[in-house]
Amino acid sequence: QQQVxxxxxxxxxxxxxxxxxxCAYENTAFDYFPWYQQFPGKGPALLIAIRPDVSEKKEGxxxxxxxxxxxxxxxxxxxxxxxxxxxxFCAASPSNSxxxxxxxxxxxxxxxxx
Amino acid sequence: SAVISQKPSRDICQxxxxxxxxxxxxxxxxxxxxxxxxxxxxxTLIATANQGSEATYESGFVIDKFPxxxxxxxxxxxTVSNMSPEDSSIYLCSALPAGQTYEQYFGPGTRLTVT
Numbered sequence: 001q002q003q004v005x006x007x008x009x010x011x012x013x014x015x016x017x018x019x020x021x022x023c024a025y026e027n028t029a030f031d032y033f034p035w036y037q038q039f040p041g042k043g044p045a046l047l048i049a050i051r052p053d054v055s056e057k058k059e060g061x062x063x064x065x066x067x068x069x070x071x072x073x074x075x076x077x078x079x080x081x082x083x084x085x086x087x088x089f090c091a092a093s094p095s096n097s098x099x100x101x102x103x104x105x106x107x108x109x110x111x112x113x114x
Numbered sequence: 115s116a117v118i119s120q121k122p123s124r125d126i127c128q129x130x131x132x133x134x135x136x137x138x139x140x141x142x143x144x145x146x147x148x149x150x151x152x153x154x155x156x157x158t159l160i161a162t163a164n165q166g167s168e169a170t171y172e173s174g175f176v177i178d179k180f181p182x183x184x185x186x187x188x189x190x191x192x193t194v195s196n197m198s199p200e201d202s203s204i205y206l207c208s209a210l211p212a213g214q215t216y217e218q219y220f221g222p223g224t225r226l227t228v229t
Contacts, residue, residue: 032216043118043206043220044157089156093216100145100216104156 004092006105019077021108023090030092035075038087080112116211118221126227132195135224137207139188145210146190152203163190197228
């Protein structure tokens with residue numbers, strides 16, 4: 001599987017601040033880029049996803065920015081809240097598989113301080 | 115979306131034994147997958163569970179170690195065979211709801227500790 005590189009490994013943000021997590025990929029066949037949120041003891045939950053035909057997608061406080069030429073995408077969490085404290089995984093999937101075969105980044109542990 | 119349950123939620127097993135993990139989805143799904151998540155690490159795909167045929171395994175995973183069944187559209191099992199402490203991980207089931215191609219939903223995971 002092609003690698004998806006995620007940074008930073010951990011992040012501390014004050015309440016109300018902006019959390020930014022970055023991912024980079026190598027496989028140009030990737031065309032679906034989801035972000036998952038995982039709380040301790042729970043399975044990952046799909047948060048937001050983007051396809052490369054758009055450069056940005058926003059859902060509430062969560063925004064994905066996508067740069068196809070740089071093969072990078074990032075998650076921005078606006079007005080970060082303590083309840084956002086979790087581990088975030090980016091992932092990528094190619095279209096030639098006919099269905100989603102996800103390659104995950106290593107995860108970012110986000111702590112939002114009150 | 116799909117609601118996925120797994121049993122057991124956790125277990126402590128002795129080395130050399132086997133454990134079968136069950137995954138149940140509340141609606142029909144096209145694809146089911148099994149992942150491994152080692153403590154504090156990312157998710158690694160073990161295999162795709164195919165209904166009515168042998169599972170498709172990723173590099174580094176073999177059927178003798180991780181036999182998988184999928185007898186119908188909503189249920190799958192993963193067995194971790196001849197366990198060693200290195201098998202201590204969280205095992206996660208995921209599924210693609212019918213009509214969707216990309217949006218995978220995950221179960222809560224099974225936390226396995228091998229002593």
